[in-house]
Amino acid sequence: MIRRAFIKAVLFAVACAATAPIPAGAAELWQTLPPTPAPVATGRHAEVNGIRLYYVDTGSGSPVLLLHGGLSNSDYLADVARALKDKHRVILVDSRGHGRSTRDGRPFGYDLMADDVVALLDALKIDKAAVVGWSDGAIIGLDLAMRHPARVTRVFAFGANTLTSGVKDDVEQNPTFAAFVTRASGDYTRLSPTPGEYDAFHKQIGKMWESEPNWTDGQLATIKVPVWIVDGEHDEAIKREHTETMAKTIPDARLLILPNTSHFAFLQDPAAFNKSVTEFLGD
Template identity: 70%
Template sequence: MMSAIFSALLLLTTSVGAAERWETLPPTPPPVAGEKSGYAEVNGIRLYYAAIGKGSPVVLLHGGLANSDYWGLQVKALASRHEVVVVDSRGHGRSSRDTRPYGYDLMADDVVALLDHLKIRRADIVGWSDGGILGLDLAIRHPDRVGKIFAFAANTVTSGVKEGVEKNPTFAAYIERAGREYRRLSATPKEYDAFVEQISHMWASQPNWTDADLKGIKAQVLVVDGDHDEAIKREHTEYIAAAIPGAGLLILPNASHFAFLQDPALFNAALLQFLDGK
């Protein structure tokens, strides 16, 4: 009896002291084993990609500092009905970069070049953070190459980002983890600090789209975020959905900038519903 009471008290104490789900940073999934993978020589760089599954193509674009492994749980959900393509953005993960400064237009052009390399005329885009920005960039500048856009935790002007996000404990843990992964995957493993500094210049000034830019988007867009995003202001997410004609808005409960890791079941259900109506 005393043992049962002690166990119950221990469980209660653990539960009370445990972090909320939106405060957690679950592990990065293992690398996706693609049916075909390799490097595309595009735009002056070597761009790593992997493709798996059959069906209409979907390209998954990761967030800043990250790599394509972060999408492992979504690849599993999508590959039974889609050709899923994951890619390490220029300078991220396994991909190289050249001397040009980071910019969303340049990185979006890399995606178009990869589509050409893979002989994919048009693809749906799923983007997280910087990847969501790239999805919107493609919709603005390359509308003939994209179908639906699932834009998670994106911003369209720099003021949409919360000040001091890098000091948030969960986000700081992500930055530290991303550094370890960079050193493991990159061909330039000692340059993480320089990489962060260089991409921070992009974040300081981009994106800076106008209302007219967003109103010109013709693609079907679902604007998505977690209700506890550490980085993106809620009012900015709502603004994006209101500015893009016909866009939907979805706020995922008890989740943050890392909702696809924190609640993959709900995230994937929303993703499949949007892409396939299922």
């Protein structure tokens, strides 16, 4: 979820919340935005990398990190956690400045947020973990696989892009995205330790979206862990050809397109999404 087009969508949706929701009676599942799940458990904060990072630690077994998309928070992936926690130790994270986590004066960047995750793994004494990421969270997962390969066992990258040009130019016209952005603004006010600073938060995230990620094929070719490149059949933001190119460029990556869903497949068809995640994890 990057590029200037999406930034325009954010500004429009926040300013016009009354008109942003999806039209009533939308016929297709991929045109809907179901409610955000309730938190899977109560979380806590870790003092890492100069910020207070909120996380939820639930379940037992091999560790899995769940990383959410830009502007949102870890509650979006709570149902994924519920599906995994009987067999895995699941760590959900609110990325810096998102949800209940704080931020500092450093500019947002995927590398910085990936470093936050590594610092959290250190604090929890977890050597390595599988990563299930959505959108910005998936991009963070790929960054971890390139820059911190010893800390990652595998990456499930849903709705990611590796170049800013991988984002559709008309995403700002999509009512599902507009509804999500409106919801995200309200969530920020409700959850953030700085509820009155959404505009500053959004501006900082916007600067990141304008220029990141922009990885070369050579950088992606360094990824050695198993990777699934996954997207919804009707993703509002990511170009299908870009998703397919990612899968061809990352060594031995698997491509999976989830039918009748969009960038929000984990809300629209949680059974199918969670089945694909459990298959990815080898359960």
